[in-house]
Amino acid sequence: MAATPHHTAPVLQMTGVSKRFAGIVALNKVALSVHAGEVLALIGENGAGKSTLVKTLTGIYRPDEGTIALGGQPVSFANAQDAMAAGITAVHQESVMFDELTVAENIWVGRQPLQRGRIDWARIEREAEQLFARLEVTLPVRARVKDLSVAQRHFVEIARALSQQARVVILDEPTAALSQREIVELYRIVRQLRAAGTAIIFITHKFDEIFAVADRYTVLRDGQYVAAGRIADVTEAELVALMVGRSVQQAYPKADVTPGEVLLEVRHFCHPTEFDDVSFQLRRGEILGFYGLVGAGRSEVMQALFGLTPRARGTVTLDGAEVRIACAADAIAHGIAYVPEDRQHQGAHLTMPILHNITLPILDRIGFFLRGRRARENAVARHYSEQLELKANHLCQHVAELSGGNQQKVVLGKWLATDPKVIILDEPTKGIDIGSKAAVHRFIGQLVSQGLAVILVSSELPEVLGLADRIVVMHQGRVQREFARSDATPENVVAAASGCAHALEAA
Amino acid sequence: GCGEKPAADGSPKAKADKVRIAMVVKSLGNGFFDAAHIGAQEAAAQLKDVEIIYTGPTTPSAEGQIEIVNSLISQKVDAIVISANDPNALVPIAKKAMQRGIKVVSFDSGLAQDGRLMQLNPSNAQLIGRRQLEMARDAIGGAGEIAILSASAQATNQNLWIDVMKAELAKPEFAQLKLVATVYGDDQSDKSYREAQGLLRSHPNLKAIIAPTTVGINAAGKAVVDEKLVGKVYVTGLGLPSEMAGHVKSGAVKEFAIWNPIDLGYAATYAAYDFVKGRPDAKAGGKVDAGRMGSIAIDAKGEAAMAEPFTYNAANVDKFAKIF
Amino acid sequence: MKVLKQREFLLACSIVVLVLLVGLRSPVFVSPASLANLLTDSTLLIMLALTQMLVIVTRGVDLSVASNLALSGMMAALLAARQPDLPLPLVMLAAAAIGLLLGLVNGWLIGYLELPPIVVTLGTMSVYRGLVFVLSGGAWVSSHQMPQHFIGFPLARLLGITHLVWIAAAVVLAAWFVARHSRFGRDLYAIGNAPSCARYVGIPTARRLLWTYGLSGLMAGLCGYLWVARYAVAYTEIAYGFEFTVIAACVIGGISIAGGTGTVTGAVLGALFLAVIGNALPVVQVSPFWQSALTGIVILAAVSINARDGKHGGRQILPLHQVDRSAA
């Protein structure tokens, strides 16, 4: 790991930066500095203010107080363009993508090069191709972004950030949607940038990443600066303690539950374009992991199982009886819950209160007239919010006002409240902090010990390996292999996910 | 107290001294009615104790007029003089007005019989329909194909005149005229223009277009000029001299007709005044005194007709264009 | 890209088929003079549809175009009537300037105050229409009040082609350049695709919207003059309800009301399609009472065809699937 050049002055320095939203202090006199040619890990719990900090740095929010200095000169940005011009760019936590535009144009959007007054399309495409070549990924530059997978989109965003030759590049949870292989790819890019003298701020909830790429760290807690230092000088436990303000029991607590009889059986599940001949069994009290590369079609299978895909065919047996699930309401009635992966679009109602979000799927059970049932609604919502350690002021707060991780908790709470027999968790810990992640894992354990069956779709290998009783690996819309907990090793699971299981079996 | 008679003597308010007559027109911004308003004001000046309220909806709709009559009832005006967008739709509200002691007189486009005390026809429908056919016949030298370009299919008096024209065409003096189409331009210049163009194109032998509406006759005149058919196809119909002068000059229109809207407004105001004052003759079968117009007889159905429509041509259009 | 091209090709074909069908029934319709006329007649719709397209691409809509057109047209007519010696370019400039100003009012409310476009333009639509009446005193401006050069310009010919067509052609070219080759235009697509993301890449959304609506207003102003001169009459109600025709033209041209997509070709074809219908109906002599119903059916049919490829039937994850099937 490169030695941090501490003798030089920092490229970027923030001092006493504060940002308030109506009633909430998101940043409170935060200080941060980053040098050229180093990777700074910015860590903190959900809602600690990391993304807000990124937005104040990139001119999207204007800080209420404090100064930002770039190369020793104080700067202030009126908009994103100013920040870009000054040499700060970011890959934001939210996807910043323009679906109908081509890959090349997405990279240059807002600052297309002109030639004699008109946009130089040839140059746009040429340079996009060069960028991807540098990143060593292959992407068709003329394809529309809406036809790309989530991972590919992410690379477009990264390419956009790189195309600006910035002095400071900020990556806000860049790996949340990526699978192992692409993450490795990303690390390589980060190191490349560092070697070229770029300052990088890397935000993540995954500690292995921090230790893999970062040189220094800065910790935020509740909008306040807590600590900073060299990665080489701390241990993971210390970092976690700094971040959470207490110690967190780490690792994956495998609940000690012996799976019971078969609860759910899916046979020959097919869809014309998305998946083919998917069969599996799920037992009471069991955690069934679904692993695969991003885009393997796991989410599609689960959505079809949940009744969201009309064109899917196959048989589903629940508790020994064949059931027909034509819509999500059927699935809920049969005791199946699906926690979707795309929180913003599929999971939460952002401008509705937390309360209404949580009770939405169970309104049938609460009653027809909701006015008189307010207490009951509150009790349900409160119960699950507290269980998941939701950070919010009151239950009538809009979900949009919560940080990304806390939004995810609301979605989780919503589905737990349906009191399901089978719960499908699609990337349940995507983007949530380590403390809460542990809480979710504990909670999953608690669920199975209550006799629930859990399907855990995750692209995080340690999570799947640590929690699941069995692991189904999918590749290109088909079940590639199924592993018992005892057989699964990181190597053979990843190999199966990449489609080379046969080779392994033969060996 | 809605039974109160504001016209009764001894009313303390100064305003109540005046007889308030509301003139409700089909829509504002129509030159014809603006001229009628001038006539009404002339009458008011002569009668001295009359105040005219000139009002109408934005677009020519019955619903809009109903809202206005409703508010006039609330204001307890003494009389309403109305040109109705729908002869039936306004009857209920007009009846209500009459129940509250307001005298309702219709003019130009009439109300059904039980919705008003009197209908003042600008001329009679028979005369108007016939006049238009005569103008068309004279312009094209007696024989040929003609077409009608009307406003909307819902325009009451237009429909009435079209019916008359169709009936008249059966008569021997118009036997040489052949009505090939009746189309509607919805009183929109672009649609009327397109319809006129369509007529010119799909009926190569067309000799005349009759448009009993100002927007229509304007658009048809423009279409004939643009298609370079001046002298081959003549446009005629009803329009105001001020709006038609240009087309008469261009030669697309030889003659057109209109009755005098000033006189119409003037007479309608006088008639309403007579009803308000409770003149004994002001009833069906009687007559009303109409100032400089003399007295106008009311027939048994409560209708009265004024003079024949007046015809304008290159000789006199400029003179009248300055008046209305 | 391919899908769009295909859709536009389909639309172009249906226009040709429609023209031929009408021609079969009444051959006059396909005479060169008549077709030239059709082209001239469609110009105003095409021009308005093009700027409306830019607005719709930003996820907005401009309901006030027709009112704006009426107001600028009336102002131009009044100006020309009062000052008959004023050179025509000045009058046109005045009309365009008034339209631009009215459009900028929309743009400011929508861009800088972040108010919903449909609400803002619904409001200004009434206000502008009302102002026509107020400023003209409700009076007409008729042909003999307007100077001859004022009326004559739109249909006068240059190289055998009417000025209207020349202007429309210039506007089509300009719109194509803006939509395809200017940063301004591309920013509009970005804004329409993901309004909240536009600021993340530094697009000055408010300023862009201001000028998009400004442009729409400018075009309405120019068309206001052309309309009034073309039909040689100005009154309060001109072009009443024309905004919906313009929007319908865009929608038929495959411009998604959800924003972010739309091409100049689409807008032009959509406008041509409606113009063909508007011109054909009087010629084929269907009962006038059927006209509105037929227009409705045709619009519905056109948008249903457009919608078919907009529906996504799931992602393509199974690469081998089709191969398996065909092999079996």
Add this chain to the structure above:
Amino acid sequence: MNTTTADMTATHSSRYTIHDRPGFRLGALLGKWETLLALLFVAAFLANGILVPHFLDPYNLADGTFNFSEKALIALPMALLIICREIDISVSGILALASVAVGLAHTHGVPPALLLPVALAAGTACGLLNGVLVTRFALPSIVVTIGTVSLFRGLASVVLGDKAFTGYPQLMADWGQGYFFDVIPREFVVLLAFAALFAVVLHTTRWGRRIYAIGNNPVAARFAGIEVNRYRLVLFMLTGAMAGLAAWLLTGRIGSTRPNIAMGWELEVITMVILGGVSIAGGAGTIGGVMLAVLTLGTVTYGLSLANVPGIYMTIVVGLLLLVTIALPRLLHGRKVAK
């Protein structure tokens, strides 16, 4: 489910305290759209009462309600539709077609009592067509209804041509223009009854909650087990049915049917809904707000018409009212912070 809830609450306690609802803040109450509208309404009412003679006469006030009752009846379901992120431009066309249906039925000897069901059925059928086009073909409703408005009104004109239906039975006239106890217009009572019904459904039942959820995020609503398309379809049909009811009342009130009946009402109805604080982006708005907007607009326009202000000035006033009421909060509070 109840039992688990109870015992789990006892055992768990989070690091964070979450209140049930926000503390009472006067600012929040004052900042509400409904408060603004209520103030506007009172101001308009007082101004009219002081400035316009005859305004405060109870008979006049009662008569004034005729001007907006039918439109407001359509505004109620339209509010639900807009909350649900849809819109129906075709309501005035539906109204015309339903009125034609009533006229046809009447001329073919259908008894007076059955004419209301005919109107409702015709309206519902039109709504069904809108709904099917929107849900089956996944078309934006604004596009569909721009097409169907032309279709519906066109069909009305096909049936009627240049004729009109008149001579409707007394029953319809009684409801369209009659009074209860000689003072309270029946139409207004019908409106109030439906407003109450819609308010109850939207604000206190799970149907209402789901409508908000759909408007807020249709995808997430579908994922939460709500049959989004069924709700949309039903709302379009409901809008059609209410337009049918309005057609029956209007036809009764004016006693005549022509194809251009209620021309341009869709924009007035939508204006009422938007002025009522219903967000055009969906997911927000109340029936109370819509009714306040209806009354405010009614008061303002009635006051103006009593002062004999021409209708076209009134459109300017209404347009400005709409613009000012939506722009004012934004101007006062500054630009909203981006999400």
